[in-house]
Structures are given as C-alpha cells and as structure tokens.
Amino acid sequence: MNQKPPQIQLGYSNPSLIRIFLYIIMIAGGVVLIFPIVWMVITALKGSESLAAYPPNLFPWPMMWRNFIDGLKILPFATFYKNSLIITISCMIGDVLTSALVAYGFSRFKFYGREVLFILVLSTMLLPLQVTIVPRFILFRKFGWVDNFWPIIVPAFLGGSGFYIFLLRQFFMGIPNEIADAAKIDGCSPMGIFWRIYLPLSKPALATIAIFSFMYNWNDFFVPLVFLNSKEKYTVQLGLNLFMDQYNVNWSYLMSNAILATLPCFIIFFFAQRFFIQGIAMTGVKE
C-alpha cells in the first residue's frame, strides 16, 4: 500500500501523477479562496494614480503604506476601535464566565427538569436571533438602553449562547465525578469545586470559547446595527459600512481600513488556530 488509511485512497497505479494532480487542485483552490484578501491588500497599497490605472496594477509601486494611517483619519476610527474593544472584551468575559457556570450547573447537578431545560438550551442554537429582535429592541428601549452598549453586552452575561453552554457541558461531562466528590468530602463548596477544579481543568475549552466569542463579537454587524445609532457609539464594522456609504469612496482607504478591521481576528486566528479548529471540530462530531 502506498498510502495509509484513513486518508482517502486512490485506486490508481501511478501515485506520483495523482499527487501532482492533487497538488494542482489544492493550490488552485487556495489561490481562489485567498484572492479577495490578497486583492484587498494590493488595493490598499495603491496610490491614487495607480488605483485609476487600467489595466489594474498587480504590483503597486511605490507601495503606499501611509494609506493605513491616512485612511483612518477620514472617520473617527480610533473611537470605533475603542468601542469595538470595549464591547468585544466585555462580551468575552461574560460569555466565558456565565456559559461555564451554566454548563457546570447542567453537568454536575441532577435538578428537576434538567433534561427539558437542556433541550431548550439546544433549541436556542436553532432559533435565529432575528426572530426575537423586535421584542428585544422594545425591552431594551424600555430600559433606556438604546444607543448604548448594554443591549449587546448584557446578553453575554446571561449564559452567552446555547452553543458555548453545549460545548462546555460536553467538556465538563468528561471530568470524572470522583475528583469533585473527593473535594466535596474535604469540605469544598460547589462554588469552590467550580473555581478550583472545573475551571483549571478545562482551560483549553475555555480558551476555545473565548476565541469564538472574540471573533463573533468583533465581527458582528446585525446587533450593533440595530442598537447603536450615533456615530460616537459605532463599532469598527459599522464604521466600515459608514465609510463605504460615502459619496466618492476612496477604494485604497476603504481596503486599508478593512484590513485593519480584520487584523485583531487574524492575529488571534494564527496564534490560537489549534483551539479554534478543535472547537469547531467538536461541535459536529462529538454529539
């Protein structure tokens, strides 16, 4: 056998030809998928004459690195970044903390109605947010929270999302009950067991949730769009959309701003890829 399972084996006689063929497909797919992002970078580095040139320059020269600074000056992007960071980090703390608490409750205690309630947790994963947006808006408006970060942050502190609870519960179920029981005999309270045993043992899972939460909240568009009205409260994504809506938009600046809007997620993705991929893989396979 030339190749080892479980990879998909190809029942042909010339493996090296097949390999070349596979490489070609793989590279072609990669080029197609990455191209919009590469083109964004190329466009961001163009000066105004290079931008207007036809046929379009594939290699902008001289490279206008200044665009990355100048583009930010057109709108209050510093404020947008600050807002996005406040929202994203608050949501991340809320998501990790409360989804862990709830998942702990579901996995450690046999309370009345646990199964039914857990099905409700799962059902919120299937229920589109948009179905609930009008009553949410009316409710938060009653609280005086419109054009405020609270409607975005508070839901994160109410269990995060069904998806995070589900993921963490799966993880907690894998922690042997004996450890917690031993701690209980030593006089550890349920809260102590949560803090001293469950949380330290599930650092990788918590990191996964933190990364998911960061990416989701940093990239989210719909909820901030509904709840934030004034420019000073805008997130980066809303700011980018506002920038695009301008009459006579400068494409180089738009692309440089779009890249800067993506940078935090890119950095996290490349450094924490392992957690990220593991988390996604867990959702579909380990049910």
Added chain:
Amino acid sequence: MLSRVRIKENLWGYLFIMPWLIGFILLWGGPVVSSFIISLYNWSILDPPKWLGLRNYERLVTDQLFWQSLKVTGIYIIIVVPALLFLSLFAAMLLNNKLRGVRLFRTIYYTPVVVSGVVLAVAWLWLLNPNYGFVNYFLRTVLGVEGPRWLNSSFWALPSVIVVSLWRIGTTMVIFLAGIQEIPAQLYEAADIDGARWSAKFRFITLPMLSPVLLFNVFMLIIESFQVFTPVYVMTEGGPHYATLMYVLYLYNNAFVFLKMGYASALAWVFFLIMMVFTIILLKSSNRWVFYQGGEK
C-alpha cells in the same frame, strides 16, 4: 435526610443555571411569545399600539415584497446549501491527504471565515466593480468577454451574492474534516483487501460514516443561510428592483426603517414557523438517511 440532599441538588443546580434561565426568559422564550402578541397590533413604537387582530397576517398574504423576499431567500438557500456542502466536503477530502504543506492549505481555506461579513462584502464590492473591478478585467483579458454589471444588474445581483457566500466553506469543511478523521481505518483496510475502488469506498464507507456530521452541517447551513443579512445590506441594500431582498433584510427594514413593529413581528413569526417546520421535516427524514454507529439513536 435523602430529601435534604435532593433539595440541595436542586438549589445549586438552579443557582448555577440562573444566568441562562433569566436570559432564556428575557431574550428567547419571552420574545417568541411576545412577538406573536405584538404582531396583532399596528405599532410604530412612537405611538401607542393599535389592535389589528390577524390583519397583519392578511396583509402578508397580499404583500408582493414578502413573497419576493421568500422567493429570493429560497433560491439562495437552494443553491448555497448544496453548493457549500459539496465544496466543503470536497475540500475536506482533498485536505485529508498526506501532502506536504497541507496544514498551510487548511489555514488558507479557512481564512475567509475569519474575515467579518462587512469586510468580505466590501472586498467583493471592489472585485465586482463593473469598470475597475478585477473580475471584469479578468473576463475581458483572459476570455475576451465583457462582464455584466454584477451587483447593479437585477439579473446578476443574486448570483453575485450567492458566489460571495461560497467563499465561506471553512467552518463546514473543518467539521467534515474532523468527521473523516474519526472514521476507523480498518474499514478502509478491509475495503482494500476486497479490492474496492475509490468510488465504492466513498459511497459505502465515507458517506454513511459521515452522515451524522452531514445532518449537522445541513442543519447549520440552512439556519445560517436563512439569516443572511450582512452581504445584501452592505452590497446591494436588497436591490436592484428587490432582486436581492432577503427575508431578514425585509424584516429589518420593516422594524427599524419603516418602524412597523407589528408587521415586522408577523414576519418574525412566519420565520419562526418556517424554521420549526424545517427542523421537524429534517429530523423526521434523517432516520432514513443518517447512519449511527452502534445502532439507532
């Protein structure tokens, strides 16, 4: 004594799930019920609500734009879901081969998912620009064809939005990849001994073993596709001539642009019912095509 332990279990359990319970009542369960009540009123939020009964629903039936948005979203789902399933399964199988640099390619294939919806939309707006865009330049020089006006054309706008959505194969692909790697190697070894061809192995091992993962992916893709909002909001605003008026965009416009909270709630409720029916059909039918290791589930 025993009952005291039971009571304690209950208290601690409910204490820990309390954040979610409050969230569920305020943000999910409550809104589903109250959106039905709101849908019985004419309410701009600024004035007191006026009772309409079921008239919002009667209006839905005759509302051309409602049917248009259902049609557009339906076409979108029917094309995007199978296409994404096919492409991501193909990519997962491709990237499961032991080739040099395959890890790097997994990262590359995943990258478009890391980019936000707004950024991806903005990138494509530029690529599809009729005059200066790369796509039309490419068509002109390589194929010698004059490209259409893409997002400005009522015929090409929806296909353009669909193509943009196909860039996000990453999540589905990673789930498939994990599923493929869970398939026991012995199955393929046994098939090799029997001299099975590649196609037979795919048909009789990979596909049945992947069917639970496939079900999960179908579910998630349908739900996600039904909620598509950002690309059309940013790129087309539903136009031209309502050619890309997705359901959620119409709902959003009714609620937050036209301030018709009652009518938007009726749309939300219809949305809710459609999702329910879909879920039930998919789960019922899955008994027939999903294969669970270790028997029925």
